[in-house]
Amino acid sequence: MNYISTRGAAPVLGFQEAMLTGLARDGGLYVPETVPVIPESEIAALAGLPYEDVAFRVMRPFIGDAFADDELRRLIGAAYAGFGHAARAPLVQLGPNHFLLELFHGPTLAFKDFAMQLIGQLFQAALARTGQRITIVGATSGDTGSAAIEAFRGLSNVDVVILFPHGRVSDVQRRQMTTPAEANVHALALDGDFDDCQARLKDMFNDFAFRDAVGLAGVNSINWARVLAQVVYYFTAATSLGAPHREVSFTVPTGNFGDIFAGYIAKRMGLPIKRLVVATNQNDILHRALSSGDYLTEGVVPSISPSMDIQVSSNFERALFDAYGRDGAAVAALMADLRQGGFRISPNALGALRDTFTSGRCSEDETLATIRAVHATTGEVLCPHSAVGVKVAQEHIGPEPMVTLATAHPAKFPDAVETAIGTRPALPARMADLFDRPERVTRVPNDLAALQSLIRERTAR
Numbered sequence: 001m002n003y004i005s006t007r008g009a010a011p012v013l014g015f016q017e018a019m020l021t022g023l024a025r026d027g028g029l030y031v032p033e034t035v036p037v038i039p040e041s042e043i044a045a046l047a048g049l050p051y052e053d054v055a056f057r058v059m060r061p062f063i064g065d066a067f068a069d070d071e072l073r074r075l076i077g078a079a080y081a082g083f084g085h086a087a088r089a090p091l092v093q094l095g096p097n098h099f100l101l102e103l104f105h106g107p108t109l110a111f112k113d114f115a116m117q118l119i120g121q122l123f124q125a126a127l128a129r130t131g132q133r134i135t136i137v138g139a140t141s142g143d144t145g146s147a148a149i150e151a152f153r154g155l156s157n158v159d160v161v162i163l164f165p166h167g168r169v170s171d172v173q174r175r176q177m178t179t180p181a182e183a184n185v186h187a188l189a190l191d192g193d194f195d196d197c198q199a200r201l202k203d204m205f206n207d208f209a210f211r212d213a214v215g216l217a218g219v220n221s222i223n224w225a226r227v228l229a230q231v232v233y234y235f236t237a238a239t240s241l242g243a244p245h246r247e248v249s250f251t252v253p254t255g256n257f258g259d260i261f262a263g264y265i266a267k268r269m270g271l272p273i274k275r276l277v278v279a280t281n282q283n284d285i286l287h288r289a290l291s292s293g294d295y296l297t298e299g300v301v302p303s304i305s306p307s308m309d310i311q312v313s314s315n316f317e318r319a320l321f322d323a324y325g326r327d328g329a330a331v332a333a334l335m336a337d338l339r340q341g342g343f344r345i346s347p348n349a350l351g352a353l354r355d356t357f358t359s360g361r362c363s364e365d366e367t368l369a370t371i372r373a374v375h376a377t378t379g380e381v382l383c384p385h386s387a388v389g390v391k392v393a394q395e396h397i398g399p400e401p402m403v404t405l406a407t408a409h410p411a412k413f414p415d416a417v418e419t420a421i422g423t424r425p426a427l428p429a430r431m432a433d434l435f436d437r438p439e440r441v442t443r444v445p446n447d448l449a450a451l452q453s454l455i456r457e458r459t460a461r
């Protein structure tokens with residue numbers, strides 16, 4: 001399987017190289033040259049299989065000869081062995097025709113573990129073959145960073161450097177990044193917001209001398225292997241609810257468009273997904289873009305669902321690439337306009353996006369009210385991100401089953417949950433001592449040169 005850049009001017013790569021590279025050298029994102037379709041009979045055969053077996057069958061065609069079948073099965077098994085639920089991604093029912101897909105049973109209690117635990121295994125196997133040493137740099141609004149650190153801590157041929165916005169992540173998120181004691185873990189608190197972290201990360205990738213000198217590798221949601229890992233749970237959920245014999249819709253709380261883009265890939269693979277509903281918090285650029293066609297960045301307003309406090313939605317570029325008929329030059333022009341503040345999506349492309357995606361927005365008050373109402377009517381305690389999804393999903397319930405993705409465990413955001421229902425959700429027993437462990441963190445300015453010299457220093461051997 002070959003991977004091409006959304007901006008049309010980077011080398012075509014195989015799966016392993018695309019995974020190890022992350023961002024393409026023309027600034028674009030890698031996407032598969034073609035999307036394999038799984039025949040209906042094979043989709044039907046996935047119903048009821050263990051999560052790991054579905055993962056193997058769904059991901060296999062994208063991986064080509066990068067990993068042999070036995071090795072891939074073993075790595076998938078290792079990736080999900082540490083999850084706290086035998087189903088990995090269990091479904092619970094919230095109401096008539098409305099289901100919640102719990103994606104928070106991994107080691108850091110957010111859906112990011114599904115992708116990160118797997119790519120931790122894939123990177124380790126790939127690096128063992130090549131003998132390469134790499135520096136993983138990630139920008140995080142809170143959950144990617146902890147998931148990446150958990151997946152890569154202690155590996156001998158990897159340094160993991162995480163940039164998070166100082167003061168804008170929850171205490172649990174911060175402590176999950178600052179308490180691992182391994183010397184290859186570097187948590188950096190940047191003076192800025194998440195978009196600043198993401199912008200400095202892109203700057204580092206676009207400085208090829210630096211990129212090659214430290215062996216930079218990216219594990220942000222721009223990494224294709226992460227998107228691929230997330231395609232799997234759309235298949236397990238939909239086949240549990242009657243697919244391929246019945247259509248299913250999904251509502252996805254999103255900021256960077258990564259998780260919902262995985263749903264779009266599942267649909268292109270033949271899974272009968274009727275609607276993909278984008279759910280945003282008050283940072284609603286995606287909702288505004290799909291409603292009006294204008295993709296215009298405004299300042300980020302911090303919210304109680306901080307992992308979605310994003311205005312520059314990286315993975316949206318992948319959706320635009322398809323909506324513009326896979327015209328890399330057109331996407332490159334849009335992204336140049338974005339640096340000036342925004343762009344207007346062409347009528348044809350907007351029509352193509354709306355064939356698949358609809359959207360909704362949830363205010364801060366509505367988020368709290370939803371946590372309260374769902375707790376009162378079902379006993380389920382939602383995290384604020386999942387609540388954004390549930391509120392928007394409720395506005396889109398139709399004749400087909402609706403699945404809302406629950407992206408984090410409520411104990412990751414205890415303040416918001418306590419405000420809503422008056423009790424603080426407890427951390428699972430396996431991380432109950434999180435607040436007793438010592439923290440290790442470096443405060444850094446929002447300055448490329450300063451960051452680069454710090455990273456050179458920390459990764460010098």
Ligand SMILES: *Cc1c(COP(=O)(O)O)cnc(C)c1O
Nearest residue numbers: 143255256258259307385407408
């Ligand atoms: C990362 C994250 C999101 C948003 O995911 P996208 O990749 O932006 O779609 C939503 N909720 C939680 C809890 C997250 O960690």
